[in-house]
Every structure is written in C-alpha cells, then in structure tokens.
Amino acid sequence: MRFRLTDDQRALREGVREVFARRFDGEALRAAVDRADGAGAGSGSEGRGAVPGAGDGADGSGPGGGAQHAAGGGSVLGDGAGRFGSGGGRPAEGPGGAGGVRAARVDRGLWRDLGELGFFALRLPESEGGVGLGLPEAVLVFAEAGRMLLPGPLVATHLAAGAVPGAATGETVVAAVDGGLVEWLAEADVVRGDATGAVALRSIDPLTPLHRVPARRAAADPVAILLTAAEQLGTATRVCELAAQHARAREQFGRPVGAFQAVAHLCAGILVRVETARAAVHAAAVTGDPADIAAARLLADEAAVRGARDCLQVHGGMGFTWESEVHLHLKRAWVRTQRAGGVTESEELLAAALASETA
Amino acid sequence: MDLSDTPEEAAFRARLREWLAAVLPGLPPKPSPDDWPGRRAYDLGWQRRLHDAGYADVHWDASPTTRLIFLEETEKAGAPYVGANFVGLLHAGPTIAAEGTAEQRERWLPPILRGEEVWCQGFSEPGAGSDLAALRTRARRDGDAYVVTGSKIWTSHAEVADWCELLVRTDPEAPKHRGITWLAMPMDAPGITVRPLRTLAGSAEFAEVFLDEVRVPVANRVGDEDDGWRVTMVTLSFERGTAFAGEVVACRRVLGELAVEARKNGRWDDPALRRRLGRLHAEFRALWRLTQWNVSAAEATGGVPGASGSVFKLRYSHARQELYDTAAAVLGPDCLDLDRPWTLDRLSALSYTIAAGTSQIQHDIIAERILGLPRGR
Secondary structure, three states: EEEOHHHHHHHHHHHHHHHHHOOOOHHHHHHHHHHHOOOOHHHHOOOOOOOOOOOOOOOOOOOOOOOOOOOOOOOOOOOOOOHHHHHOOOOOOOOOOOOOOOOOOOOOOHHHHHHHHHHOOOOOHHHHHOOOOOOHHHHHHHHHHHOOOOOOOOOHHHHOOOOOOOOOOOOOEEEEEEEEEEEEEOOEEEEOOOOOOOOEEOOOOOOOOOOEEEOOOOOOOOOHHHEEEEEEHHHHHHHHHHHHHHHHHHEEEOEEEEHHHHHHHHHHHHHHHHHHHHHHHHHHHHHHOOOHHHHHHHHHHHHHHHHHHHOOOOOOHHHOOOOOOOOHHHHHHHHHOOOOHHHHHHOOOHHHHHHHHOO | OOOOOOHHHHHHHHHHHHHHHHHHHHHOOOOOOOOOOHHHHHHHHHHHHHHHHHOOOOOOOHHHHHHHHHHHHHHHHHHOOHHHHHHHHHHHHHHHHOOOOOHHHHHHHHHHHHHOEEEEEEEOOOEEEEOOOOOOEEEEEEEEEEEEEEEEEEEEEEEEEEEEEEEEEOOOOOOOOOOOOEEEEEEOOOOOEEEOOOOOOOOOOEEEEEEEEEEEEEHHHOOOEEEEEEEHHHHHHHHOOOOOOHHHHHHHHHHHHHOOOOOHHHHHHHHHHHHHHHHHHHHHHHHHHHHHHHHHHHHHHOOOOOHHHHHHHHHHHHHHHHHHHHHHHHHHHHHHHHOOOOHHHHHHOOOOOOOEEEHHHHHHHHHHOOOOOOOOO
8 A cells, every 4th residue: 555646746746836837826816706706697708808997907818819739749748747838928918809798718828738738638548648647647737727717617527528529639629517506607618418498597606507407317437526526625625724824924913823722723624634534535536436436426525625714714703805815715615516416416425335235 | 535445454454354253152151241350351351352463552553543443343243342441442552552651551551452451441531521721630749659538520431441541630830731641540549449330321331430539540640740740642642533533434224224114103204204214314425434533644654633523523423413303203202211222321321521621622622623713612
C-alpha cells in the first residue's frame, strides 16, 4: 500500500494549480462574476456572439479582444503542466457583439486552453490523442478546478471527450442533462440527453446558468459523481484556507479572531471534514467502486457545503457581502449537491450495499 | 496512489491469516469482564502466542503499513484485543524504546513483548485532565530514590499491573511543562492504594491510584529529571496513530449487524433510518481510507502521526457515538435494555470524545498546529 500522491501526481497538482491561478485568478473570477451579474431568467436565449457590454475592465479581455490561448502545441498535462503560461492573458471573450442581458458565459479561450492543457482528454488513451492518465489524476485536476471556481460545464465536457467531436480539444462545449437540471445549456454546442422543454431559471450561482427540464430518472454515471466530489473537495480545501487566513488576520478585541476558541474550532472542523473527504475521494478514484464513489460524494458534499457555511461565519459581516468570494464557493457547492441524484441517491446506494454485504 | 498490497505486504497478510486460522480455535474461553486476574492471564497468554509466532513487536518495529495489516486481519478474524497489554505495547514500551537507556530497554521491553508483565498509566490526576501538565503528584529526591505522594485517576488495569508509567512533579518552581519527570513505578511498592472507579456503564474499567510516600528508585527514571513532558509526548503521539484502526474494522462489522437487525425488525423500511445507515457506511469507509492515508504518510516520513492523528481521533470518536445512537434507533424501545448487545457499547462510546484528549483539545491542536491559528485559551 502506498496511499499517497506519487511524485508525478504531486507535480501534476502543483503545475495545474499554478496554471489555474495564473489563468483564472481572483481578478478574473471577479470580472467573470461582474459580467454575469444581473443575468435574468431569459439569459440563455441570446446568441453566443453576444458579449456583455460592460464590466470588462480586465486587461486584454475586452469585447473583440478575441480568444487568447497558449501558443505552441503537442504538450499536455502528462508532460507536466504549464501550457497556459505562454498565453498569459486574462480569460478572453468571444468575438464582440451587441450587448444583451448579461449572463455567465463559457470563455471560449479558456475552454480551448483547458483542451490544450489536456483537461478534457486527460483519461483518453494516448492512441486516441489523449493524455492517457486515470481517475486518480482526474480527481486531482478537478479538485484544483473546483478550488479556483473555474466556470463552465467541466464534467460534462470531460466525459464527452472521445465521444463528441471537439470535446477533447475544448473546441466544443458540451452540456449534459442531469436529472431535472442542465447546467450551461444555452452556452453549449452539444447537449447530451433530452433537453426538450428546458426552461431557464435564475441561477443562485452567478457562474452556473441553469435550466429546468422535466425530470427523467436515469442512472447517474459514477465517474460524473466522482469528478463532482473532486470539485467539492477543491471548494472545501479553498474555504478552509480562506477561513484560516481570515482568522489569523482579522482582529477584534485586540486579538486575531482565530485566538478565540469558538472561531478556531469552526476552522478546525472545516479541516477535519476536508481531510476525511480527501481520503474518501482519492480512494474512490483508485478503486472506482460505486460504493466508494457514493461515500466520497457524501463526504465531499458535506465538506464543501458545511465548510463554506462555516467559512462565511468566520468572515462575519464581510462574509455576507457580494464582494467577498465566500458566497461564490457556497453557491457553487450547493449547485453541485444537486447533481447525479443528489445526496439521497448516494445514501440509498450505500444502504443497499450494506444490505447486500450482509444478505 | 496505490491501495493494494506490495508482494511483501501480501505475503505478511497471507501468513498472518493462516496463523490466525490455526491458532484462534484453540484459545481458552474469554474471562468475564470483572474477572481481573482472569483477564490479565488471558491477555498475557495471547501476547505470548503472538511472541512465539514472531508477531510480538508488530506495534514497534514493523512498518506502519505492516502494523495496519496486523490490526485489520486480527480484528477481522476476531482475535483477542491488546487488552491488558495496551499500555506496555502502545505507551510505556515505545517510550522506553525511544528514551530509555540500554539497561532499561533490556529490563523492561522483553517482558512486555513476551507477555509477562502488565503496565498501567499514571498520567491524569483529579486536578489535571486536559491540562495534563498541571499535574501535582510530587516526587522528592531522597538518596537513590524518589519519594512520591499524590493521586492518579483513569488508570486501566491498575489492579493487575506490575508497573506504572508515572508522571510526577520534580520541580514545583519551574514552568509547569518543565518540572515533570517520567518514572517506572513497581506496583507492589509500599504506599500504593488502588481503588476501582465505577463508570457510567456500571463496570469498573478504571481505577484511582493513591500514592503515599512511595519510594521509586532513581534508576527507574526514563529521560532526564524535569524532562518528562517531552518524553511523554513521544508516547501520546503513538496513541493517536493507528490505535483505533482495529476499531474501525469492528465498527464496519457492527454496521452490517445493524442492517441485519433493521431488516429483521422492519425498521429498514423507514427511509430516514435507512439513509442514516447509508451515511454511516460512507463515514466508516472514509475513516478506513483516512487511516490508510495517515499510515502511508507516516510510512513516507518515518515520523510519528502528529496532528493528523488528531484529525482522525476527532472524526472517529464522533462517528462511533453516531453508530451506537443509530443502533438505538434500530432497536427502538429495546435500546433501553442493558442485555441487548449494543446498549453497553452505546454507553462506553460516550468516553471516546473525552479520553485521550477531548474533542475540544483536538480542535485546539488542529487549529494551532495545522492551521497555524494563534494560541488561544
């Protein structure tokens, strides 16, 4: 048994973390939220060419700026990350167009960069142009994406690689119907599943547009559940960092608030949930066992949602502001809990597994 | 990330399984819980068998992964617990191995490994629980002996122990962490009174130990005088490492038994209860994975578990309580019957969030040592 990251896996995680931090930093996140802010229920109806008319203050990413992505080709995640480095730009917009209702958009430049990095083709065999890595690596990379709140239908496009032309390279944005919801429907080039009768709703998460569809029961893909759990783990990790940072820095009564046990113990509780979820998510990625995956999902959902809640509490009044980043993590975590049958389905699966073990 | 056994680990596991299958059917019947001499003999006898089969030092010299395999397989096979050997094998022994002189190691370690001597622990005091360093049991030097006076509490197996790993205050003027000394006290020395301590579960699993001018040879001191706190910390981090690994395996088994019982009595049809069991299933799967994760980390760094042990201990102790609370929900009104299998377990689970560092202390450790928050209190 050697249940820890290999040197290659560690390098992959660090590399991806660095690239994501450069390609989608706090400023980029803020800009994306500002662009999407105020999106109405009908936000999905506009054409893809439409671009927010305002709020694009970030350098190099104004309307008409065109897609920017890394120059060069061939190198992918498996060779060590860093492909994004040469581009160096902010998330780019598509071709400029008339403004409309502002809405969260898939940043096509980012998407192609993710494709070039090997994010979508990560688990495709090298003979099919993929990176040839496995679920353990996918889990590490998705956790980093979740940590940075990378927007877009990441799981759906990743799962479409090899099946939908252009998905692996990031040329095609793929959305998927999941139970009664579709994320990023209007932004997708290809929608997997039956989205007939889709109605846009005003999404609680400014960076995840949502449509309601008539619910159809379908067995959830365990890999989709696992990758969602990985994203939740990333969120949980991030809110743990944010809570601890704030608790160390913010002073009240002449002391850092983290010196008060009531606050310190909230932070410690976040960390305990993160570490437990991490072990469950990584193990599920190694075994691929549906019961392990269901367990990982329950633990990771808990770590992300409760972690974000407690992080918000640690931030006090600042945590309740739009300006703070904390609410974005909580809202995304809430969105992810609705995927793949939700918590109930995973609990029932684990109960059934228990029953069959002892039958 | 690899969860499978290496060839060496697989071979160790196979040998151990084979040996357990051969030896367990021939064990004598378990003594009753209040038969202390019987329990001592039974537990020492088991340690003797382990020793003769080459497994005596699995808690010390084996790699963390090998130790985990040992705990997993012995628990799955229903082998006896470490029992009266706990302090010797998991506290005092490792401390002596790490900090003792060659002479001390030679005197005390072989009898522990061979299943000949029982150790108990004299750390906590009525006035020093979570704040262990506030202990006040006094040791005054008199020639070649320390003269010890004070009282200790929560001492398991004190009635049948040969030795006590004892923390005493040798310098009352020094800051509280600096004036402490670690002694090996022979339990047959004059001046020791042991009084059983009845817990809320009704049994006397612990004792109070009263010390009145007990003479302990200076040669029994491990580490330097006034350096006992550092010596002790070596011991405590062992406690938070793989100490609960076997219990996680046992909890998984109990969970399966709860499912069987719930289906038998019809409560399985209650979706809320069923999902609660499903969630516990996730919890104990995750705790096993966390154990494996921590063990692999210890393997890689060669170090003691440290604060990651606190993460595990905190989560596990609450999970164990939830397990037996759920058992009560499965049993319904029968959960009030002390003759039902899980009722006493539910009561004893209440100690888990208190013993070996309360949940609140574990939170403090995590906040300070992992998250780098300022020291509070």
